[in-house]
Amino acid sequence: MFQTELLLREFVTHDVQRYILSKPDGYTFTPGQALELAIDEPEWRDQGRPFTLTNRVDDRVLELMIKSYDDHGGMTHRLATSSPGQKLRITEPFDSFNYEGPGWFIAGGAGITPFLAIIRDLADRGQLKGQKLIYSNKTHNDIIQQRELEAAFGENAHFVCTRENSPLCTHSGHVDDAFLREHVRDLSEAFYVCGPPAFTDQVKKTLADLGGNTQSMEFG
Numbered sequence: 001m002f003q004t005e006l007l008l009r010e011f012v013t014h015d016v017q018r019y020i021l022s023k024p025d026g027y028t029f030t031p032g033q034a035l036e037l038a039i040d041e042p043e044w045r046d047q048g049r050p051f052t053l054t055n056r057v058d059d060r061v062l063e064l065m066i067k068s069y070d071d072h073g074g075m076t077h078r079l080a081t082s083s084p085g086q087k088l089r090i091t092e093p094f095d096s097f098n099y100e101g102p103g104w105f106i107a108g109g110a111g112i113t114p115f116l117a118i119i120r121d122l123a124d125r126g127q128l129k130g131q132k133l134i135y136s137n138k139t140h141n142d143i144i145q146q147r148e149l150e151a152a153f154g155e156n157a158h159f160v161c162t163r164e165n166s167p168l169c170t171h172s173g174h175v176d177d178a179f180l181r182e183h184v185r186d187l188s189e190a191f192y193v194c195g196p197p198a199f200t201d202q203v204k205k206t207l208a209d210l211g212g213n214t215q216s217m218e219f220g
C-alpha cells in the first residue's frame, strides 16, 4: 500500500473528473494497468475501488479519470468532492487490459479509461497508425478526451451517440450487430472491449458470431 495525495481535480465531462495524484517514490506501472484507490479516512479506508492509470509511465504524477456515481453515496461520489491535499492510498498496480497487438478499441462511456494509457503510449511510439476506435456515448457531452482521441485515431475514430444526432458525433445510433458487421472487416485483428454490461455483452456476442477474438471488461 502506498500513501499519496490529491494535487488537482477537474471535470472532463459532467460526471467524469481527472484526478492528479502525487507519485510515490519508486512507483512504476505499464500502460493498461489499474490500481485500487481508497480515501485515507477511517470510514473510507476499506472502501478501495479499482481504477486505471491514464498517465504516461514517465510522468512525475499519476492521473486517473473517474466517473462518479452520485445515486447512492459510494466511493466515487465522496471522491468527487474531495479537495487538493486529500490523503489517499493506492495499491501496487495490477494488470487489467494487456495490449496484444493492433486492432479495435471499442468502448462505451467511462469504459474508454482503461484504454487511454495504452493509446497514449502507442501514439507516442508511432504505433497507432491504422488502429481503430469505436466509442459509444449517450451524447457528445459524455465523450471523454474527444479531441485527443480524434488526433490519435484520425479518420479511424468513430464517435457513436445513442441519444443525439449531432455533428460532433460521427454516427447516430447503437454499436449493434449491423454497425459492427458494416465496419469491422478484418477479424484477425485484436478487439479490446470495455463498457457497461449490456454494451459489452452485445459487442462480444456479435464479434464472437463473426469469429473475432475479444479481450473485454465491464463497467462505465
Ligand SMILES: Cc1cc2nc3c(=O)[nH]c(=O)nc-3n(C[C@H](O)[C@H](O)[C@H](O)COP(=O)(O)OP(=O)(O)OC[C@H]3O[C@@H](n4cnc5c(N)ncnc54)[C@H](O)[C@@H]3O)c2cc1C
Binding pocket: 034, 049, 050, 051, 052, 053, 064, 065, 066, 067, 068, 069, 071, 072, 074, 075, 076, 077, 096, 110, 113, 114, 219, 220
Ligand atoms: C480493473 C478496473 C478498472 C477500472 N478503471 C476505472 C477507471 O479508470 N475509471 C472509472 O471511472 N471507473 C473504472 N472502473 C470502474 C470503477 O471501479 C467503479 O465505477 C467504482 O468501483 C464505483 O465505485 P462506487 O463506490 O462509487 O460505486 P459502487 O458502490 O461500487 O457501485 C457501482 C455501480 O453500482 C450501482 N449501485 C451500487 N449500489 C447502489 C445503490 N445502493 N443504489 C443505486 N445504485 C447502486 C452504482 O450506480 C454503480 O453503477 C474500473 C473497474 C475495474 C474492475
